[in-house]
Amino acid sequence: MYPINVKSEIGPLKKVMLHRPGREIEKLTPDTLRHLLFDDIPYLRIAQEEHDAFADLLRSHGVGVVYLEQLMAEVLEQSDEIRDQFLMQWIHEAAISTERWQQRIYEHMLQYADNPLELVEKTMEGLILGDVFFNQNESLVDMKSDSSKVLIDPMPNLYFTRDPFASIGNGVSLNRMYSITRGRETIYGEYIFRYHPDFAGKVKLYYDRYYPFNIEGGDILNLNEHVIAVGISQRTRAEAIEQLAQNIFAAPEAEINTVLAFDIPDSRAFMHLDTVFTQIDRDKFSIHPGILGPLVVYEITPGDSADHVKVKRTETSLDVVLAKHLGLDRVTLIACGGQDRIASEREQWNDGSNTLCIAPGVVVVYQRNEVTNELMREQGITVLEIPSAELSRGRGGPRCMSMPLVREEL
Ligand SMILES: NC(=[NH2+])NCCC[C@H](N)C(=O)O
Numbered sequence: 001m002y003p004i005n006v007k008s009e010i011g012p013l014k015k016v017m018l019h020r021p022g023r024e025i026e027k028l029t030p031d032t033l034r035h036l037l038f039d040d041i042p043y044l045r046i047a048q049e050e051h052d053a054f055a056d057l058l059r060s061h062g063v064g065v066v067y068l069e070q071l072m073a074e075v076l077e078q079s080d081e082i083r084d085q086f087l088m089q090w091i092h093e094a095a096i097s098t099e100r101w102q103q104r105i106y107e108h109m110l111q112y113a114d115n116p117l118e119l120v121e122k123t124m125e126g127l128i129l130g131d132v133f134f135n136q137n138e139s140l141v142d143m144k145s146d147s148s149k150v151l152i153d154p155m156p157n158l159y160f161t162r163d164p165f166a167s168i169g170n171g172v173s174l175n176r177m178y179s180i181t182r183g184r185e186t187i188y189g190e191y192i193f194r195y196h197p198d199f200a201g202k203v204k205l206y207y208d209r210y211y212p213f214n215i216e217g218g219d220i221l222n223l224n225e226h227v228i229a230v231g232i233s234q235r236t237r238a239e240a241i242e243q244l245a246q247n248i249f250a251a252p253e254a255e256i257n258t259v260l261a262f263d264i265p266d267s268r269a270f271m272h273l274d275t276v277f278t279q280i281d282r283d284k285f286s287i288h289p290g291i292l293g294p295l296v297v298y299e300i301t302p303g304d305s306a307d308h309v310k311v312k313r314t315e316t317s318l319d320v321v322l323a324k325h326l327g328l329d330r331v332t333l334i335a336c337g338g339q340d341r342i343a344s345e346r347e348q349w350n351d352g353s354n355t356l357c358i359a360p361g362v363v364v365v366y367q368r369n370e371v372t373n374e375l376m377r378e379q380g381i382t383v384l385e386i387p388s389a390e391l392s393r394g395r396g397g398p399r400c401m402s403m404p405l406v407r408e409e410l
Pocket of ligand 1: 274
């Protein structure tokens with residue numbers, strides 16, 4: 001049994017990784033929102049209640065839920081060397097460059113060493129100067145400094161576990177993120193895949209966070225065991241897709257022989273492919289009507305040698321491409337917000353088409369997108385709603401908030 005097995009977007013979900021939003025959310029301030037990729041400050045207590053409702057709903061449908069923070073705590077329990085290596089990497093990647101401050105922060109963090117879960121949560125939450133300011137008279141710089149100054153940024157986007165890495169078949173794409181603020185989230189993935197006893201040595205990396213070009217999990221969709229779709233978007237560059245395709249085609253175990261690159265407009269509302277389009281049944285997709293019309297799709301297939309791929313540009317409509325690659329006569333696209341342009345823009349902004357499919361025709365969605373949810377029900381979809389007043393402020397829905405690790409094969 002592989003620890004990762006994801007060969008579709010719709011196969012019954014058996015195991016998923018989440019992150020329960022924590023104190024990192026309370027580090028958001030009006031001045032840092034834009035830089036940290038939020039549009040507003042969620043009320044943490046309610047966000048946690050909503051998130052717990054999400055996890056409970058998944059468990060009650062037979063899905064095993066594991067938490068990123070828990071897996072990472074288990075990694076740190078492996079040895080003091082791993083813990084120290086992780087802490088130093090976390091400090092370096094936060095651009096703490098002087099040795100004196102590296103040492104101070106390291107020593108500060110060691111006080112949580114007996115409780116690895118708390119230590120992990122502290123790394124997610126970040127640090128302000130006052131946290132580590134143990135000798136106020138050490139230097140003029142210390143005495144002049146404002147104790148609320150941020151030393152290490154929080155990682156408030158961690159509850160969107162879909163993005164820092166993406167399951168593909170029995171492997172993962174460990175992503176190079178588009179923004180500096182999300183770049184450090186992938187450290188957790190690196191350590192979990194390298195050192196966690198459930199994963200170490202059992203997961204092939206199809207992309208690595210040290211590659212130069214950005215790609216994020218919200219852009220990667222597993223259409224079936226042979227085909228994946230990847231968005232060329234604000235977050236994902238064409239170069240990264242080509243590299244990912246080469247690595248997958250070169251891997252003897254990978255069954256994938258086609259990577260479809262979908263060119264979607266570069267905008268915040270459409271930041272990832274999964275904000276405009278997700279699969280909800282064998283032949284049904286929820287979609288933001290804003291991307292309908294001719295769509296440029298590049299079909300990437302293996303080339304003559306390992307470092308070469310073939311690329312074919314097609315200009316067609318989305319339903320035709322999907323039907324062709326899924327081997328169906330036709331597919332149904334359900335428009336987010338229906339024919340009402342205002343409803344569709346409003347509900348897309350609140351992730352109405354960002355559904356998490358947990359079995360063919362069964363989806364988890366945000367309750368607030370009433371128009372879209374009703375349209376899906378009319379098409380025979382089982383729609384399971386979760387409360388979403390606070391979680392939605394981070395601009396991600398149930399698909400973004402979950403990373404499937406195991407789906408039953410269809
Ligand atoms: N897969 C997704 N659609 N993720 C949404 C991520 C939202 C997050 N605030 C960001 O800007 O990165």
